[in-house]
Amino acid sequence: MSKKTVFITGGAGFIGLHVIPLLLEKDYQIRIFDNMARGDRARVNELIATGDVELVEQDVRYGGGVHNAMKGATHVIHFATVSINKSIADPYESIDINMVGNNNVFAAAADHGVERLVFASSASVYGDPKRLPMHEDDELNPLTPYCISKRAGEDLLGFYQRTKGLSWNALRFFNVYGPGQKIEAYYTSVINTFIQRIRAGQAPTIDGKGEQSMDFIHVTDLARSVVCALESEGDNLPINIGTGIDTSIATLARILIDALGSDVEPIFVPRDVLVSRRAADITRAREVLGWEPTITVEEGMTALVKAALEQ
Structure with a gap:
């Protein structure tokens, strides 16, 4: 065939x-x-x-x-x-x-x-x-x-x-995020901005309380x-x-700070922010595709930071 x-x-x-x-x-x-x-x-x-x-x-x-x-x-x-x-x-x-x-x-x-x-x-x-x-x-x-x-x-x-x-x-x-993604990509610009600031010894700045979330x-x-x-x-x-888990911007900053071994603390800028949250119901993906995610956001982001440090 x-x-x-x-x-x-x-x-x-x-x-x-x-x-x-x-x-x-x-x-x-x-x-x-x-x-x-x-x-x-x-x-x-x-x-x-x-x-x-x-x-x-x-x-x-x-x-x-x-x-x-x-x-x-x-x-x-x-x-x-x-x-x-x-x-x-x-x-x-x-x-x-x-x-x-x-x-x-x-x-x-x-x-x-x-x-x-x-x-x-x-x-x-x-x-x-x-x-x-x-x-x-x-x-x-x-x-x-x-x-x-x-x-x-x-x-x-x-x-x-x-x-x-x-x-x-x-x-x-x-x-979606991961190795090989262009740094200006819509969803990952916040990740890359945080990584660049933390590596330079600067605190990531977050609007509001950082309650906005994404399903990475x-x-x-x-x-x-x-x-x-x-x-x-x-x-x-x-x-x-998706993963079914919504990761807030404040949590994302903490994950990246820990992955980089930094001791900076995020700076929260008081301002009104439209708090949007996202998390997928992935029941259908499990039932129809027999698929589910295997990489946690902590594992994935830590690997992304490691790759950035090696470049």
């Missing part, structure tokens, strides 16, 4: 480059589809040298290119996207890449009859949650063009499921969830991918 081929958009990015080695271990062929605007070319070249990875350097905005490049693929992972920050600064590009790109990939996957499509959705589709932990059936209130496009992407998948039988899973990623999920665990979603019996569902 010939190997199954995974077509992975945005595969040269942070998460894609953690997923691809797991797919290679399972004997898939990999076809990366990436415009390389932010891709790691050196790492992609290393993967191509294995003989089981190829790169198609094109853009998801061009439907014909997506359709042609997907020929022969049995599975699709759709990661290509414009970030939250950039979507606010430039809504036009965000809608073009995130909305038109989504439709181009989904339509091609439906036309080619792929076995499964996995879509990188986002916890941001919930907006500010009314309760914790956040469940997939909770009300959605996406606030930015990026978040709106993720919700619309899930709806589009439902359309292609109903009309053409497309099998899909949409993973609502919470706050390590990229190694998250990559496993993608492979599980590609192969699961259950399909056609949005699925939260």
Whole structure:
């Protein structure tokens, strides 16, 4: 039998480059589809040298290119996207890449009859949650063009499921972090800012009481969830991918101070702060994917600090 081929958009990015080695271990062929605007070319070249990875350097905005490049693929992972920050600064590009790109990939996957499509959705589709932990059936209130496009992407998948039988899973990623992430990344800017200040002997500054929280999920665990979603019996569902634990900014600062062996104390700046908290209900991920996280935020952040010190 010939190997199954995974077509992975945005595969040269942070998460894609953690997923691809797991797919290679399972004997898939990999076809990366990436415009390389932010891709790691050196790492992609290393993967191509294995003989089981190829790169198609094109853009998801061009439907014909997506359709042609997907020929022969049995599975699709759709990661290509414009970030939250950039979507606010430039809504036009965000809608073009995130909305038109989504439709181009989904339509091609439906036309080619792929076995499964996995879509990188986002916890941001919930907006500010009314309760914790956040469940997939909770009300959605996406606030930015990026978040709106993720919700619309899930709806589009439902359309292609109903009309053409497309099998899909949409993973609502919470706050992913880990080695190889660009330091300006939306969710990790606070981590990197804290690390830089603590290393310089300066105290991290925190607005308010530091009660704002995120559900930090390590990229190694998250990559496993993608492979599980590609192969699961259950399909056609949005699925939260997080730890189920909300880590406050004050707690994060303490974890990083301890990991760096520093004796600085955080400085809390009194000001009104909209306290938003996030934690995923991961019951569905356990039941449908047979997946759960294995790396605690303390372990993951300590490893991240160790790696930063070694650079």
